Amino acid sequence: MITGDAYVGGFAGHVATEAVPGALPIGRNSPQRPAFGLYAEQLSGTAFTAPRAENRRSWLYRLRPSAAHPPFRSYEGAQLFAPGAEQAPLPPNRLRWDPMPPDEDGVDLIDGMVTMLANRDPASLEGVAVHRYAASRDMTARAFVDADGELLFVPQAGRLTLLTELGRIEVGPGMIALVPRGVRFRALLPDGRAAGYVAENHGSLFRLPELGPIGANGLAAARDFETPVAWYEDVRQPFGLVQKYMGTLWTTTLDHSPLDVVAWHGNLAPWRYDLARFNAMGTVSFDHPDPSIFTVLTSPSDVPGRANADFVIFPPRWMVAEDTFRPPWFHRNVMSEAMGLIHGTYDAKAEGFAPGGLSLHNLMAGHGPDVASWRAASEATLAPHRLEGTLAFMVESCWPYRPTAHALATAQPDYDACWADFPVAKLPG
Numbered sequence: 001m002i003t004g005d006a007y008v009g010g011f012a013g014h015v016a017t018e019a020v021p022g023a024l025p026i027g028r029n030s031p032q033r034p035a036f037g038l039y040a041e042q043l044s045g046t047a048f049t050a051p052r053a054e055n056r057r058s059w060l061y062r063l064r065p066s067a068a069h070p071p072f073r074s075y076e077g078a079q080l081f082a083p084g085a086e087q088a089p090l091p092p093n094r095l096r097w098d099p100m101p102p103d104e105d106g107v108d109l110i111d112g113m114v115t116m117l118a119n120r121d122p123a124s125l126e127g128v129a130v131h132r133y134a135a136s137r138d139m140t141a142r143a144f145v146d147a148d149g150e151l152l153f154v155p156q157a158g159r160l161t162l163l164t165e166l167g168r169i170e171v172g173p174g175m176i177a178l179v180p181r182g183v184r185f186r187a188l189l190p191d192g193r194a195a196g197y198v199a200e201n202h203g204s205l206f207r208l209p210e211l212g213p214i215g216a217n218g219l220a221a222a223r224d225f226e227t228p229v230a231w232y233e234d235v236r237q238p239f240g241l242v243q244k245y246m247g248t249l250w251t252t253t254l255d256h257s258p259l260d261v262v263a264w265h266g267n268l269a270p271w272r273y274d275l276a277r278f279n280a281m282g283t284v285s286f287d288h289p290d291p292s293i294f295t296v297l298t299s300p301s302d303v304p305g306r307a308n309a310d311f312v313i314f315p316p317r318w319m320v321a322e323d324t325f326r327p328p329w330f331h332r333n334v335m336s337e338a339m340g341l342i343h344g345t346y347d348a349k350a351e352g353f354a355p356g357g358l359s360l361h362n363l364m365a366g367h368g369p370d371v372a373s374w375r376a377a378s379e380a381t382l383a384p385h386r387l388e389g390t391l392a393f394m395v396e397s398c399w400p401y402r403p404t405a406h407a408l409a410t411a412q413p414d415y416d417a418c419w420a421d422f423p424v425a426k427l428p429g
């Protein structure tokens with residue numbers, strides 16, 4: 001178990017940390033001879049010239065330069081991870097998936113990854129992909145690196161220990177963790193198995209949303225994000241490195257672990273966040289607010305107010321709205337919605353949306369409560385009511401998602417049926 005003082009609080013703040021005293025240069029980034037013969041390396045998260053408020057980079061002091069590696073060759077494992085773009089016409093259908101079956105093959109996190117939804121081309125530096133994973137083996141002598149985007153982990157069952165170049169993170173269901181683009185890591189499974197979701201953000205970096213009239217406080221607080229302190233391993237044995245690069249997987253073999261960063265400083269770093277810390281806002285009068293009120297993180301697009309990706313949660317909370325249909329309303333959205341369920345029941349879907357499941361409501365797809373949820377909420381006595389034991393999330397994107405061939409082949413056959421059989425409204429006369 002990784003404990004308290006292994007993390008520093010704050011979101012995208014400047015951190016300076018060394019696993020060995022004296023490893024971090026003082027007052028400069030790239031001294032002629034870094035301490036102990038370490039190698040200085042800059043890792044950029046934004047263009048060098050990005051405005052200061054946007055600019056993200058860290059300086060890493062490592063046992064060997066990360067440039068020291070043989071060529072990458074095509075990776076033949078993880079057949080369902082990054083399978084390439086689906087070219088067929090995109091059906092306008094609503095789709096839903098059961099949870100992944102538990103892993104029976106003893107695969108690690110990388111070989112246990114299954115890409116479900118993707119939009120845009122990673123080379124366009126925008127869009128988001130949604131993957132799921134089910135794994136039951138530690139990554140021992142291999143690491144992974146994603147050149148296509150930052151990875152937002154949303155565990156659904158079982159903890160993950162993410163051993164990253166910049167430190168160690170432990171995360172479990174109810175928490176999220178982010179590994180920046182280009183940061184190498186390997187994952188251990190302290191509970192023996194793990195399943196969950198990953199949102200891979202090709203676009204502008206996730207950040208906290210504007211709060212507007214909410215004020216200076218509320219939703220996710222910067223201080224609750226936890227960045228690990230420096231940690232390294234000096235492993236001198238063959239070590240696989242799998243890379244996701246422009247939508248496909250590549251591999252090479254190093255003669256050492258690439259997790260050899262002894263000290264680092266900067267504002268580009270992995271972090272974890274406990275979703276229980278999210279300060280949910282809601283109506284205290286009437287009507288169901290737009291789900292943007294639950295935005296944890298946003299990746300803006302080039303169009304103001306239109307997110308490349310919003311990560312939104314539906315946490316336990318009080319429902320007090322008067323004369324209101326309290327669950328999500330019927331709607332057609334110009335944005336595209338991918339949803340997952342971490343635990344409990346989602347208040348718009350009485351049946352068929354299980355923890356570990358996934359649903360897709362793309363641009364303009366009519367959706368909302370299923371018949372059972374609609375009937376129950378229409379007839380309910382509206383006393384203050386606490387939604388308890390539930391945690392759903394949405395990755396909402398301005399780009400319609402393309403399900404992968406695997407996703408199309410494994411969708412529930414009868415999702416539309418949950419919106420059949422609504423009684424027709426009866427007009428007077």
Ligand SMILES: O=C(O)Cc1cc(O)ccc1O
Binds near residue numbers: 289290328367368
């Ligand atoms: O479709 C969904 O269930 C997600 C959602 C939730 C909500 O409270 C309002 C709008 C919305 O799209």
Ligand SMILES: [Fe+2]
Binds near residue numbers: 331333337361367368
């Ligand atoms: Fe929706």
